[in-house]
Amino acid sequence: MTQDSNNDASHDTANDRPLQVACPQCRKSVEWTSDNPYRPFCSKRCRLIDLGAWADESHRIVGEPAMDEADLDALIDKLERGGDNR
Ligand SMILES: [Zn+2]
DSSP: OOOGGGGGTTSSGGGGSOEEEEOTTTOOEEEESTTOTTTTSSSHHHHHHHHHHHHHHHHHHHHTHHHHHHHHHHHHHHHHHHOOOO
């Protein structure tokens, strides 16, 4: 009559599941396993997009001083005109 030892099914497979994370690029849920070399991204594509975004940002930072140079030019122009010491 003691056949209810099957009631123990409350703690079974929950711990065997791999951790799931959201892909930072497309928000798709990804399994964090050593099978996935692109984690936390879901795929190579998403990883490359992210890297590309980074590269793009650093390019922009490098390009920005050009605007500052124009400002400096105007400033130098003003200073040169003001310092009429010749
Ligand atoms: Zn993705």
